[in-house]
Amino acid sequence: MDTPRRKLRNLHMENVQNSSTPINVPPSPMLKTLGHGTGIRVYRLDRSPRLGEIRSPWAVKRITQNMRVKKDTLFNERIVHEADILRKLKHPNIVGFRGVVTNDEGINTLALEMCTTSLGSILEERHDEDLGPLPAKNTYKMIMDVALALDFLHNEARLMHGDLKSFNVLVKGEFEICKLCDFGVSLPLDEHGEVNFLKNPGLRYVGTSLWCAPEVIDEVDVIDSKAEIFSFGLVIYETLALVPPHTLELDAALGEDMDNSHDLPTDTEKLQRKQLDFSSDERKNGLPTAMEEHTDNDMSHDDDDEEEEEEEEDDDTKENDISDFTLNNLHSAYGTRPPLPVAFQLSDDYNCIVELFYLCTNALSEDRPAAKTIWQCLENNAANVATGSD
Template sequence: MASTEDKATKGSLKNVSSDFLTPVHPAKRSRVSVATPARNSPATKLQIPASPFMKKLGWGTGVSVYLLERSPRPDGSGRSPWAVKKIRSKYKKGRGDVDVEGRLKKEAVILKKMSHANIVEFRALSKSADGSLCLSMENGQQSLMGMIDKRKEAGKGPFPAAQIYQVALSLASALNYLHNDLKYIHGDLKSGNVLVKGDFETVKLCDFGVALKLTDDLNGLENPTDDYVGSQPWNAMEVHMAGDITHKTDMFSYGLVIWEMMSLEAPHLDLLFSGDDSEYDDDETSFDESEFEAALGTRPPLPKENLGPAYQFLIELFCACTIEDPTQRPSAKMTLAALEDVML
């Protein structure tokens, strides 16, 4: 049964005209190939080539991500490429400030439990030629953050409403599964952890290395001493104020992903700079951390560019998810239902 706050929030989301929305539900994903190790097996002996022999796709805390082009099958048919997350040498064997190897192993355990069309698929946990632990996953082609950066550099405006809707629908479905079926929060939701194939044909959530286990009622952490990591600009007020972490903490970050696609910016980062321009310039610009830190956990303003009526539902959803009081935010389950309702 939906909670009182879910019912209240849903009322503000339903009554929106949505003729412009024509989402395509992701097809049921295919089973993993025979090259994929069994879900309960230990790290496979699959060898990952040295880094110079793979194309670099991106990076994260303590890791680099590479594209692994796999050799054809014996019958000559091709194999899909994998994305390989590899620990950087600085962070091997406990070096550095973060236990990256522990996060990678934890992510592998969580990914092997999952089976959802909007969550990246596990492929293998293995060692590279230099002994680095590597997590292999399906290749998601491109990150949403990268797409946002390219669109901004090209001088384009917000993403079309239908594309933002597709991302919102896909992520709500992934979070509903993660929260209600597996009892986890993602813990670091942002555009950089959203993968897109093609022209938004498929949208998948990735990077579960800092996910945290929830209580059965979703209103707290199973282990209250667990640390929420996240990324500062996307973290909810309860993270910054050392409040209770619940499933609604993910929903704040979810709302900011919608905002990113409308504004083509990262939340609050413009406040780090003072001067005539938000771009960094040694001569004219200086960092102003106080204003930035004061804004963390709050709702950023909508872009100055006038958004047409096609964006009205998305604006309402963004505003509902970024309420500072977590009890007033919609749950992933309610958000998914509201998104599906506007298809009618």
């Protein structure tokens, strides 16, 4: 979708940082779908002008019609949980909270700052168009912005995002700024900067297994913010490989060549395009939501939404039933450092990016840099950051 390219302004949204913000959200059929995840849909809300002032659109998030029919309250409750978290997070690299409202049926709707697209969508498009890795200058910008957001979360807000991946990194304009979104499964960090699951048996790291650190996969009793740095390293990997972590080696294991198969998608392509969450049984009730935006000029209807959701469920059932071999290969790759693709020739502009990927995905958490170390390193070496090109 096209978004006016204009200088970002401080919107001074303090006046809407509370749950009583008056929001008039039309029924879902009157809104344009931006993206969807398990049990959740994200829509575009175009707000009417006020006193001659043109107001920017918002992204609104609510549970799907299918979840309403099933009366599944988990995802509806997570919207309130996410609102409670976002209300307290004021940082330029975290998506802005605009308000939350509950209708007469008890359905919660979360209103958020609107961004142009997600990093995941950008990488998907580059993959489909064979454009090669994300330009180095854009990757450096993403790394800097996400590192700043993580530093704020880990050290000031005392939170772990809990599901860091490319589709939860929003991009405004031509990488004017990047922002983290989707805080529905965030975890509190204690005074030691850790999450102790023995002391807090009610806490669970949900995440998405493809991006999880080895200590998360191994379900250790205590993790810290460095687990999130591993996920960050895999987001950096995505900018180089243009596919989710572990799917390239899975494709090689299957002996399939993606370039020679266009009519019937390979198992790997299904994973790449749908961002399926093949989580372990212990975390299968997680929320792999996505704030990615897909251009969709058609206005939907209630019946259409239900049919579309049923079709998506059928697709997911088929794709989740790919094969035991595929799933076993995926599970064995979780929590490891994926090899970089050999198809792309990376220039010297990418040297620091590749180095950060390796550092962030060290097997031992103590060998990974803190978010603050990452952004300070980039800031100190700003003069050496390449401009890059498409």
